[in-house]
Amino acid sequence: MGFFNRLKESLHKTRQSFVEKIDDLVHHRKSIDEDLYEELEEVMVQADVGVTTAMELVDRLRRTVRERRVEDAAELKPLLKELIREMLGSLPGRLNTSLDSPTVVMVVGVNGVGKTTTIGKLAYLYKSEGKKVILGAADTFRAAAIDQLEVWADRIGIDLVKHREGADPAAVAFDSLQAARARQADLLIIDTAGRLHTKSNLMEELKKIGRVLDRDMPGAPHEVLLVLDATTGQNAISQASLFKEAVGITGIALTKLDGTAKGGVVVAVKSQLDIPIYFVGVGEQVDDLQPFVPREFADALFESTENT
Ligand SMILES: Nc1nc2c(ncn2[C@@H]2O[C@H](COP(=O)(O)OP(=O)(O)O)[C@@H](O)[C@H]2O)c(=O)[nH]1
Numbered sequence: 282m283g284f285f286n287r288l289k290e291s292l293h294k295t296r297q298s299f300v301e302k303i304d305d306l307v308h309h310r311k312s313i314d315e316d317l318y319e320e321l322e323e324v325m326v327q328a329d330v331g332v333t334t335a336m337e338l339v340d341r342l343r344r345t346v347r348e349r350r351v352e353d354a355a356e357l358k359p360l361l362k363e364l365i366r367e368m369l370g371s372l373p374g375r376l377n378t379s380l381d382s383p384t385v386v387m388v389v390g391v392n393g394v395g396k397t398t399t400i401g402k403l404a405y406l407y408k409s410e411g412k413k414v415i416l417g418a419a420d421t422f423r424a425a426a427i428d429q430l431e432v433w434a435d436r437i438g439i440d441l442v443k444h445r446e447g448a449d450p451a452a453v454a455f456d457s458l459q460a461a462r463a464r465q466a467d468l469l470i471i472d473t474a475g476r477l478h479t480k481s482n483l484m485e486e487l488k489k490i491g492r493v494l495d496r497d498m499p500g501a502p503h504e505v506l507l508v509l510d511a512t513t514g515q516n517a518i519s520q521a522s523l524f525k526e527a528v529g530i531t532g533i534a535l536t537k538l539d540g541t542a543k544g545g546v547v548v549a550v551k552s553q554l555d556i557p558i559y560f561v562g563v564g565e566q567v568d569d570l571q572p573f574v575p576r577e578f579a580d581a582l583f584e585s586t587e588n589t
Pocket residue numbers: 390391392393394395396397398399475508536537538539540561562563564565569
């Protein structure tokens with residue numbers, strides 16, 4: 282299955298909860314009135330676009346309808362697609378790997394969002410592009426977390442730097458940077474723990490990893506990738522604010538778009554956080570991570586089911 286079709290398929294439930302409801306709304310209307318705008322807003326909020334963003338979209342929609350003298354309610358759907366596409370921006374997501382060598386990526390996020398899985402997929406993606414990738418197992422909280430990352434490393438055929446369970450995560454990060462340099466890796470990806478995100482000790486631990494890396498290689502980590510789980514909807518937005526404030530985030534990977542009806546959260550993330558979405562996760566397989574391409578996302582979301 283092609284890239285685009287895979288994305289489209291993963292957005293199936295979101296399309297049902299969002300785009301098809303919009304279809305229903307506009308097709309049973311003769312004219313565009315305030316009630317219709319309100320119902321559109323409601324549909325967007327239910328699809329996890331978020332209240333603020335939904336209001337903003339409806340405001341823009343009203344303005345556009347006025348400017349272009351749109352009268353037919355059916356025209357609202359393509360208009361809304363256009364506005365969402367605009368809101369998502371135009372730049373496709375990508376790690377900036379040109380900054381220094383090795384490019385150091387620290388991956389953060391709360392437990393269970395898909396950090397380790399995303400790291401496996403990322404490593405696979407960049408290895409397929411001919412880059413030498415090394416992993417650092419700095420989630421030392423549980424032995425199982427280290428093992429899980431090792432399974433990915435073995436499967437992909439790349440090196441992993443690990444210490445024993447309970448070791449200092451910053452020491453793992455330091456050693457993995459040494460290894461990445463010695464082995465002339467292009468990319469070092471560091472896994473981290475995600476427990477206790479409401480407590481300050483996790484953030485302190487992440488800050489310490491950052492300090493240790495930066496002391497050894499000024500500028501590292503070059504990317505701090507926050508992993509968010511799309512199925513948590515608006516909760517993902519508050520997680521992002523927390524991490525952004527504590528450790529600074531350069532990009533987002535939004536996982537589990539497949540099987541959730543809350544895909545509208547992509548629009549909320551983009552409009553409320555001012556952090557680029559680099560990747561979206563569309564399944565559990567190694568190749569189920571895609572660079573986020575705003576135009577494709579809007580196309581995949583709005584693709585009418587008749588054409589699938
Ligand atoms: N369906 C789906 N599952 C995912 C995706 N990304 C991660 N997962 C699953 O989410 C669960 C938690 O992932 P894990 O990487 O261990 O999360 P971590 O605690 O943040 O490291 C695992 O069962 C993964 O297979 C995705 O894009 N789609």
